Amino acid sequence: MRIWVVLAASALGLAGASRVAAQRALGKLLFFEPALSVNGKRSCASCHRPEKAFTDHRGTPRALRFAGNLRRNSPTILNAAGQTSFFHDGRASSLDAVIEAVLTSPDEFGSSYAQAAQRLGSSAEYRQLFRRAFAAPVAANTINAALVAYLRAQTATASPYDRARAGGPALPATPAAGAALFAGAGGCAGCHGGPQFRDGQRHEVAAGQWVKTPTLRNVAVTMPYRADGGAATLAAVLTDGYHRPLPPRPLTAPEVEQLTAFLEALTDTTSADHRAPAALPRMRDLPGRAVGGQY
Template sequence: MKYRIHKQTWVILLAGLILPALLHLAFRPVSTNETIRAILLEDADVFQEQVAELEKVAQAYVQQEVALDELQNQLAATRLAYKRLEYLMEYYYPTAVKGGINGAPLYHLDPYMPRPVIHEPNGLQSLDELVFSEEAPEEREHIASLCEELKGAYANIQRDFKGHPMLDREVFEASRLQLVRLFTLGVTGFDTPGSLNGLAESRRSLQSLQEIMAIYIRQLQDEGKELGVEVDRLFSGAIGYLERENDFNSFDRLYFLKAFIDPLFGGLLDLHRALHLETVYETTNLEQSWNYNSRSIFDEDFLNPYYYTKVVRSPNDEKRKLLGQRLFYETRLSGNQTRSCASCHHPDKAFTDGMAKSAGNKQGEFVDRNAPSLINAVFSMRFFWDMRAFRFEDQMEHVIISHKEFNTSYEAIFRKLRADEEYQRLFAEAYPEVKDYPAINRSTLSDALSRYLMSLVAFNSPFDQYVRNERKEIDPRVKDGFNLFMGKAACGTCHFAPTFSGLAPPLYQDSESEVLGVLEMPGTAEPRMDSDPGRKANRNPMEGVWFYHNSFKTVTVRNVSLSGPYFHNGAYGNLQEVVDFYDHGGAAGLGLDVPHQTLAGDSLHLSDYEKEALIEFMSSLEHTSTFSPYLHP
């Protein structure tokens, strides 16, 4: 029996075979060539040698056979060796690096244990802080122990790294992330809390990236040669600038960002595309925290709000967002039908309420803490001041059941909304796939409100526009303020760019809290710390540990000129008081006993002009023009 295949069917079959092949040619999952691999493995061996030498020198320091400056020099050499391969170490082994190679010098919990297991600070950052401190002579044994731990931690990684497959796509992703890391954690001093050697280390990191990218540039076709020349020129310019302008306090970070880091960030994207390599978007459908197609760290879409929620993209996104906006202003969500989300989050106050602590649902009653801004609130991994909520959508439940806030239940809310024909229609139109149970339910209510809150994204302030070259000029005080914020004043080591919150770069997948020692009533003759236990009392059994006592989420300083009063207790009425508090070194700097304060207790010694410039910079981050009050029908 003969089989006849219709001509159209042949076309479909051929298309099914050819299109995947064309896509494969257009976006190639290519392993790195042997030259690149050899360089990376050599860098890994050099770092191992430097770590071994560091341990040897540390042991000699214990025996008082070498001076402290020799130990400091060896630590500096070890860190410089690490900076040549940091981008791939962080890319392939982020948890191991954070836990044993170069994590922040803070007590931390073991991420793999089902109960609280506390680890002491370790790794290169802890060594930098300790070896370059006045306490180094008294900490000889501890320093040697940290060096021994570092050697063991890296040995485990290196064994795997030697046989680890490497793709060109991964090298490009890691390199672009390194540019973010270098700017937000390197030149700010975050990575070198003792030596402040971040500028030299950033130069070494860029030299490594330039060497690797030169190999890719040689693979460009004739039409891409000009791009290759420009990328190499930018690398050389950045390295030269770091070599010339090597004073930490006077280093012009804003110029460095605009002239080199952002252009390189975009240039490596162009180089990636010119080589027709696949990107992460050809390998997975999972939402990514940052947008690989963005060209600037300060692009409006640099971060992806869908990564931070359970919300799924839908053709009905707009309907659901508008429904969420209506619900945000709906007083029937509260038990006594007098309160709505907008009661504590006003659009004209950057979605705060201007009060130290928000009014409760009873006359004369107040909630426990200050209402934070909801603008850019989606960009976080934890929510509320004490970080008790792990999901963006969980915030609503806490407000609904709180006896000081909505003081109600889901069922009570559903009864009210289901009795309203207009809400029945709006939910049915926004969620047409809900057939077997009421369209007004916990899932759809949470989803609608979340979509509205996700829309409260603002990265188009005058400062953002200036960084992106959409604005030619900006007040010189703003420039000076940004450089202070990211340098001498050390604000940017906790309020990370570009969110200027505790969302940690470069992946922006972890939210941080800090112990500042916020005062109960600033300006008094006898200062006293606020008694709120903060994160330690958030009812998460893993976090009831001593170093989270008085620890609070690091919130954004975007729109901060509109969102006072400040801190979790709203005790600071203006930005001058806030800057003065930091300048003193928090509670410890004021003479209070806060041994676990994460803010350095030393004075910043800021001049009046420097304080003014900091406030001008923070004020330049204002962007609320797209948010207007909702007129409820």
């Protein structure tokens, strides 16, 4: 959806930074808003919990109404902005497309923009917040725009590694050795290069299974790993059937330790907003809903 871009730009011209702050604040409420799901019990925060670096620490997340599990592991939303493709298979080309896919998926929110807008629009508080943020009513484009504004603000780039590069305290010997291995003989930077430690490409991790390279920022606190959540530890990923053959030779045990220590040095749990809202706007149809949903 491109409409929200024009709308948000117009609103920005009216009120500048305060309008952006209003959009982000509204997006935060919507991120924790279970009214976006058909049963009023599931929110974005159900699978992307802020206290778990915006993942859920499950192999694969629960499906709507606990009807089994989804097929893919929940990726972190930290530093999600700036990508050109989304989901593990890269099938979405924008955050707007991700939101629409989740909102309408029968396994995730099972809802529609019409239902979501009707519910939010039934709340006088939400109507006021949308007018303040966009000078526009509750609609598909403004719902998307608010959520995207919040997601774009969730960055985490002040890890010990970043501070060391900026002239702060140097990394200890083990993670420093891991950093050198990562950039050199380990071959890791080939796929996990750049400031976000991802290349934006898909790779065949098993016969016929193509997966987009995930960011390695905060990877030490977003376990379990792989698209199917099948690896419990970083060491398990570094020595699995896909990664083991990639360097010029298999990694030694000390090298696995060094790389693990370096990946742990990419952790930043202080930059992003990890606090849930204290309360949600009043809504007649769903008066007792919980912040973040019930699961």
